[in-house]
Amino acid sequence: MNAAEQSHIIRALKADFFSTMNALTKKQLESTIQYLSDMYYNEGANLISDEEFDRLRETLLRKFGHSKVAEEVGAEPKGDKVKLPFYLGSMDKIKPDRNNLDAWLRKYKGSVCISEKLDGMSALVIKKGGKRTLYSRGNGTIGQDLSRMLEHIHIGDLDLETYAVRGELIISKENYAKVAEGRRGARQMVTGIANQKGVSKEMALIDFVAYEVIVPEGLKPVDQFKLLSKSSFLVASHAAFEAINMEILGELLTKRKRESKYEIDGIIVAHDAVYPRKHTNPEHAFAFKMAFAEQEAITEVLEVQWNVSKDGYLKPTLRFEPVNIGGSIIQFATGFNAAWIEKNGMGPGAYVEIIRSGDVIPHVKSVKSPSPSGPQMPPVKWQWNKTHVDAVLEDVEENPDMQKSVLLHFADKFGIAFCGEGTIIRLYAAGIKTIPDLLRLNKEAILKVEGFKEASAAKLAAAITEAKAKATRVEYAVGSGIFGRGVGVKKIEQAFKHVPSNLEASAQIVDNIAKTPGWSKEAAIAFVEHLPLFKKFMEHLGVAASPSPIKVVVANENKRMAKEVILFTGFHPKELEEAAKAQGATIADTFTSKVTILVVKDENVDNEKTKKAAAKGIPKFTGAQFLKILNE
Structure with missing residues (x-):
């Protein structure tokens, strides 16, 4: 593909990403991915967002199957090239709520080591015979010799004659804030400095943050971090976990995004065991990523779930790749009704924009792209209702x-x-x-x-x-x-x-x-x-046609509850409220500092009101227990 064609595709992606992406041929997708990788790794140019780049690769694999381009690591450097002493691969990604996490956990049982996925330039430092050499990752096989930077960046050392340590060349948030004006980003700045022929004062802003020990061999991930932590190397934030799930990973990623001194674009999960190095991405480890936004986020629909109401109506719910909007992890939203699903082509592979503002329930703001396979309608026998809006079960009684x-x-x-x-x-x-x-x-x-x-x-x-x-x-x-x-x-x-x-x-x-x-x-x-x-x-x-309603017998009406402020949660029993009022109590509508008694529907009720009551030492009773108190 020539430069003019490539530029046209990039402009089209920026103008209407999803429509353009879905219209690209296999050759166009592969060429675009390679071009974007080259600009990203060699020029420090982010022509599209990281999320959009990942979507291009996913679309290539989903539409056309196997592709070597989709599996390529980084990009071959343009300057002086050297063959790397070790293959420096990347990590396969597991997106939130994908079934392959469960498959991975079934295969790799036991504890895992989780560390930050730093958003800088991947590098390797080797020490042999007392001499150190610094390499960029390049495409995993061919990189650049960056040894000229060793005396100018912040890089530690191990008290060993020979070692090989992987890490990230990265500028901390604090350091970048000092020079951010007029620049495109910290990662782009690192790329620009690394591609310079000579040395510069700006190299002093760069940290080498270690996250893997290749030599000495035979160390589990946790032991690698222990060795690095005892050295003078800066080390990626990490922790060991005995068990994980999507919720734990999502919360940890959110926390590290907020607290890390560096920009990160995910977390790395590695089975805490020793595995031989291969010339491919490791199967025993993966990168976990999630989209973050303040109020709105675009995400991919994984499936349409159809739930049967008590009246036989089939109500759709969209399950999508979880997104973090305003600090809340969201992975479900209403699909409104069957007509909306059909009209908008909702199904696996569709892209939607989710909005959540304040306390508003998250919902679909707009449809960015329909499912390539068409709408995912109910998997059971159904028919339209009279208004052609809702799907209704055919075999209601037997479902x-x-x-x-x-x-x-x-x-x-x-x-x-x-x-x-x-x-x-x-x-x-x-x-x-x-x-x-x-x-x-x-x-x-x-x-x-x-x-x-x-x-x-x-x-x-x-x-x-x-x-x-x-x-x-x-x-x-x-x-x-x-x-x-x-x-x-x-x-x-x-x-x-x-x-x-x-x-x-x-x-x-x-x-x-x-x-x-x-x-x-x-x-x-x-x-x-x-x-x-x-x-x-x-x-x-076998019930009488008109069973008697509950009788609340007020034992006395001497206003013995005159000092009590009662709050009901989980139900609104008029009889109990009236009985309490008869004894002088005040009925509260919301939780305030004046509430003295909390009455719940049953012991299963667990909400903000019960938590506040427990924290303040306010007594809690079920409706049945409170009834006994009234009648004592």
Whole structure:
């Protein structure tokens, strides 16, 4: 490719990166990557961002398979060239939340050594026969002799006659701040100084920061750092870990980005064992990188996850390469609806811009590029709803995800403590697939479910019994979901004021409900049409059509709680609030210094309010415990 064609592609990438990238041929991608590498390593010119360069390489491999260019290390130097005494490879990258981290961890068990991936110029210093030589990495095989810099940069030494140490030629944030005006960046400055023929005063700003001992051989990564730390070398920040996951890596990278005295563009994870050096990137180590931004970031979609709602609607969630926006690691955002997924071609390989400002929930601000393979629609049998906006399951009643969603919704709305998603999954696997199945559970039956022991089975059984004892037909109606989407507690409470205890439907009920604020004639008709089904549901459960609501008996009304300020979290029990008020208590809306008692829905509630209460020594009670206190 000639210079004019290459310049045209670079301009196009800067103007519209994603559209241009997806339109490039294999030859154009390879030529562009080589050109950008040459400009980056030999001229210190960053024509595009590091993230965009990585995306070009990933696109080359994803679209065209194997490519030697995508695997090349650095760039061959333009000046005086020397063959390096050792191959100086790079690191394969594992991006956040990729499945290959799990595969890597299964292969390399045990502790790992994690160090900073310094954003400078990779180099090698060798000592042999009392003489030291400094090399640039170049393309890993051919580099430059930079020995003229040894007496002018900050570089340590080992108390050994012979050694070979890899490190980074880099300018600290503090030193660069002194000379930053009019310059393009610290790394570019190092490249420019290294490419000079002679020496300069600016060399004194450069540190050689060591991170690998090649000779002596046979040292584990942690032992290499121990040896370096005992020497006069500056050493990359490092630590040993017995176990890691994506969350640990993300938090560590965020911390090192913030606290390091040098610019870093990732962290290096190495299995803490001895491996022979090869003429390829090491398999036992990898670089971990993540995009950072203040409010917005562009990231690649990994998949569209389809979750079944209790009503059989398939709601999409985008899972993407995690990004750090404003200090928070984000890897999921709503996919809105099926129509949006189809229209925007959302699927693996799509690029989206995520925005998070203040306390606003992160969401997709714009679509930069659709998936090369097209939209990833639901993997089950589905159909469009009447408005052609949402995807709806075809086999609603037989779908396992739908059944679990119904159970989880019921447990939540019915107020069954200790019955979250993990519990529902275990119960479902044991054959508990319907609401009647759930409500019939006792301690003995729960003990037969894998994962339950005496104490946990007793707690869940008691929670089911307690929820049934307190429930009114409102809780049964809301939990069952029989009356459809958008019909919650308040609307059902309003409607049931006009429904007889025998749940018999009539035209008069429709008229009465339709006159209620918030209800239309159509909504009232739909509600009454579902009454027979709800009646059958209640009869199947063996529950009276109109079970008595919870009775809060106020033992005395002598204002004994006049000095108490009560805050409820996780639920809003009107009966308990009124009973507490009757005894003189004040009900708080938010956590303030005046709160004296915190009441939680159950022991599973763990949020900012419970943490603040614990820190301040404020007593915490469950709703059931607080009820007993009121009635003492």
